[in-house]
Amino acid sequence: MNYKLLLLSLLLFLVNSAIAKSFFKRQETEDSEVESSAAEVDGDDVNADDIEEVDSGVESEDPVEKVKEYIKGANPYLPLWEHVPDGEPKVFEYQGKKRVYIYGSHDTNRDEYCGKDQVVWSAPVEDLTDWTYHGVCYVATDGSNLYAPDVVQKGDTFYLYAAEQNGAAVYVATSKNPAGPFTDPIKTDVGFDPGVLNDDNGRIYAYWGFTRQSCAELEDDMVTIKNGTRKDNVLKHAITQWSPADGFEDPDDAFFEASSPRKVLGKYVYIYSKRYYTPQPQYGVYEDNNGFLSYKYSDEPLDNYVMGGDISFNAGELLQNDDGTRTMTYRWGNNHGSIIEVEGQWYIFYHRQTGVNEYARQAMIEPVDVAMDKNGKLFIGKITYNEEGEPISSEPVEMTSQGAHVNGLDSRKIISAGYTCHLFGGKKGGANGGEGGAYILPVYDQVDTISAPIVDITSKITAGYRYLQFGNESPSTVSVEVKALEDLVINVRVDDYQGDIIATMNLKKGDTKAQASLTKEVTGKRAIYFEFLSESDNVIAEFNLFTFDD
Missing domain, CATH: 2.115.10.20 (Glycosyl hydrolase domain; family 43)
Structure with missing residues (x-):
């Protein structure tokens, strides 16, 4: 028996099988996208989860995103890519x-x-x-x-x-x-x-x-x-x-x-x-x-x-x-x-x-x-x-990040920075002017895992979230996704924008993520604030998302 020929044939079979499997998997994804688009055109109901599955495409390589869910139905209560005012x-x-x-x-x-x-x-x-x-x-x-x-x-x-x-x-x-x-x-x-x-x-x-x-x-x-x-x-x-x-x-x-x-x-x-x-x-x-x-x-x-x-x-x-x-x-x-x-x-x-x-x-x-x-x-x-x-x-009732999550947003889920209800650093005003300052960048791609980032962050800006739910057991770490445009420090405060610091992260220019251990236990329903500090007078960061871990 010609073992070399047999081995070569087996190798070719495995390669072709892998290619076919990859193709059919890709084809199934493309078909599902077409079916979803057709359903939308026909006016059929499309749940937000369905939109996510179609538009997310390739799975994220970030291990945190693989095992964690994104918060949904917060405030705003529709996906962050949707813009329906006058409701x-x-x-x-x-x-x-x-x-x-x-x-x-x-x-x-x-x-x-x-x-x-x-x-x-x-x-x-x-x-x-x-x-x-x-x-x-x-x-x-x-x-x-x-x-x-x-x-x-x-x-x-x-x-x-x-x-x-x-x-x-x-x-x-x-x-x-x-x-x-x-x-x-x-x-x-x-x-x-x-x-x-x-x-x-x-x-x-x-x-x-x-x-x-x-x-x-x-x-x-x-x-x-x-x-x-x-x-x-x-x-x-x-x-x-x-x-x-x-x-x-x-x-x-x-x-x-x-x-x-x-x-x-x-x-x-x-x-x-x-x-x-x-x-x-x-x-x-x-x-x-x-x-x-x-x-x-x-x-x-x-x-x-x-x-x-x-x-x-x-x-x-x-x-x-x-x-x-x-x-x-x-x-x-x-x-x-x-x-x-x-x-x-x-x-x-x-x-x-x-x-x-x-x-x-x-x-x-x-x-x-x-x-x-x-x-x-x-x-x-x-x-x-x-x-x-x-x-x-x-x-007037307070403006919150939790919306209909009346017990607070699940702190262990991934939370977009765009859910902030407090974006303050001494600069304030109306949407059409005022003194400018940091703001939420509108997003439009129909992907439920998309985050609406906070941009134009300068030193002493705080982004606050009212409220998060930590449960009976305190998490041990906090993680953020931040594009550092300058060297900066992020203090995480609890209950008030000048409240106790429960974690501090130091980022170098070019960093995109950071994690820190909590120095104090946090349980129950609490407000959380991210304070951005830098020696630079320029725009120092873009804040995308955060989460807490046990």
Whole structure:
């Protein structure tokens, strides 16, 4: 027997088998990508996990990433590549299942507000950290930009109020599925930023406006304004260069935009974006500011609204100063959203800014308290109660990194730096200016393991995360992925941006990762801050992600 020939034949067989195996494995991946793309085009539901499997491709060579999960459903609660501001949350039951659906704008233009299409995401009412992508639900009739929409259900039909032409033309489109697609649009006289309420008695009310507010009852066709029902300036409006003085302005409580009607504890609640024109030092506000979601309430749907308060402010953690004032720690910007009760808990849905303008906004969520005193006064937000349990005051809920993870983000998972709710170093201001400083870089690649890094970090910047859950046993180490542009030190602090240091990492220019042992035990639900220090006056780092290990 020719053993050399036999050995050569065996070798060739093994090589060819390996090539074939590699090819078929690659072909299966390509086929799955095609199938996923087709599903998205067809409007089928695509879970965020599915998107990750398609787009992640080759497995990471980093052993930490192989064994660890990335945190999901934090704050922002959608994947960090998604930008859906102006979110109107609605609980709808469809095919026997109750889910929270989010209808908002879609910041895909990147150089101006919103985009050419709108998409739908939803989550089961049992878990507001588990979001599913349903695809595109509507495209404008003329291909124009779509501004903030709303959706309301009547019977077995869902009505989308789509604001085309930058909000100048509102169309009503319909679907039998809350996820759409919505079709057969009809133009209505309802205006900018429409909000629609289906009252308990089946009557439909619409609310709208930009710096000037209007509302009316709709006919049964859901399109036509019922004669004699329209009312204007039920809420005092904002003073702007395009809204001349006419006696309806209120610089301390100015309606700006973002009408969202709700029925709460028997009251009609009007949620809106407020614009303050006077200093509000209790919020760290000393200039015109429209980062608030506020509310008024009434016993009737179209009139006699009385002062409520502020529910949300998207300027990050508010630092308490000794003189009673506060300091903002995040780039505020316009705000839009609403409240909804899910499984006995109320939540505020709103949005934050990323980047250096208002064109990459992201959907946020926080639990809120809702209560009414014995005189019928309604409180929404972070409520203070007296000794008898009676509500006596409220203020905006804090902006957090945890969102619907009410017990805190799992500290042992991989957490993107982009979940920060505190990005501060003495520089602050609005999303369209201010004094600049570090910011979250918007990302758009549809990969769930993608991180939104913090860039333009200079010395003394802190990035804070409220809150993480450490459990009953303290981790032993903390690891970061940081691009060191200069020599620098990172102090990890707990509970406060000036709190105890629990770890220190020294990085040399060019380093991309670092790890340090914890010098103090950390258990339970805690806030964590990363303090960046350097002798350089230049930009010193880009912060990508972090995790803790046992």
